[in-house]
Amino acid sequence: AQRVTQPEKLLSVFKGAPVELKCNYSYSGSPELFWYVQYSRQRLQLLLRHISRESIKGFTADLNKGETSFHLKKPFAQEEDSAMYYCAPLRITYNNNDMRFGAGTRLTVKP
Amino acid sequence: GAGVSQSPSNKVTEKGKDVELRCDPISGHTALYWYRQSLGQGLEFLIYFQGNSAPDKSGLPSDRFSAERTGGSVSTLTIQRTQQEDSAVYLCASSTDRGPSYEQYFGPGTRLTVT
Numbered sequence: 001a002q003r004v005t006q007p008e009k010l011l012s013v014f015k016g017a018p019v020e021l022k023c024n025y026s027y028s029g030s031p032e033l034f035w036y037v038q039y040s041r042q043r044l045q046l047l048l049r050h051i052s053r054e055s056i057k058g059f060t061a062d063l064n065k066g067e068t069s070f071h072l073k074k075p076f077a078q079e080e081d082s083a084m085y086y087c088a089p090l091r092i093t094y095n096n097n098d099m100r101f102g103a104g105t106r107l108t109v110k111p
Numbered sequence: 112g113a114g115v116s117q118s119p120s121n122k123v124t125e126k127g128k129d130v131e132l133r134c135d136p137i138s139g140h141t142a143l144y145w146y147r148q149s150l151g152q153g154l155e156f157l158i159y160f161q162g163n164s165a166p167d168k169s170g171l172p173s174d175r176f177s178a179e180r181t182g183g184s185v186s187t188l189t190i191q192r193t194q195q196e197d198s199a200v201y202l203c204a205s206s207t208d209r210g211p212s213y214e215q216y217f218g219p220g221t222r223l224t225v226t
Contacts (some may be wrong), residue, residue: 006153009153014192032213034214036215043114043217043218043219043220044154044202044204044217045217046214046215049214086153086154088215090213098159098167099144099197100156100211100217101146101153101154101156102153102154103152103153103154104153
């Protein structure tokens with residue numbers, strides 16, 4: 001069965017420390033992968049997508065096909081990074097774009 | 112350029128009553144998703160509409176839940192005979208089916224409280 005796993009429901013780090021939010025997927029084919037973020041009292045929004053190979057707000061995510069992982073990393077966490085983070089793989093088939101989210105990780109960055 | 116809108120923003124209902132939640136997607140977006148966000152439960156997929164294809168209802172938790180999408184645009188999620196465990200924030204999202212980006216745009220959600 002297709003599945004997204006975010007093993008940590010809660011993650012707490014101190015400001016300035018590195019942070020890694022884990023995501024593993026089990027999807028047939030080669031999915032595209034995304035990270036979404038929800039800050040307090042804001043809408044859920046796209047953070048970054050692997051196909052763009054971009055760095056947003058200091059965050060990067062590398063697709064590791066061997067480990068079927070797409071972990072989100074930031075070398076120096078900031079307090080404003082505190083939010084709920086969701087990993088989402090997109091499986092594209094004919095006439096169907098199936099995107100299902102992981103259970104999410106709540107990141108707290110302490111001062 | 113309005114984004115995804117949802118109504119009502121808050122709904123309090125008594126156990127056993129039916130509720131309807133509405134989602135207006137971004138114009139031209141062919142894909143529409145419903146999710147449920149519960150405290151401590153993350154984001155739970157409910158149902159997915161893609162163009163004229165039959166919807167993917169595999170995430171609906173029981174037969175008390177149903178959804179329609181009329182004219183390929185507005186969608187309504189209906190919960191019949193509500194239970195307290197239905198209390199959650201219900202999120203709607205829409206996206207285009209044109210590559211390379213399939214970014215989902217989310218609405219603000221409807222907070223449902225069943226008393």
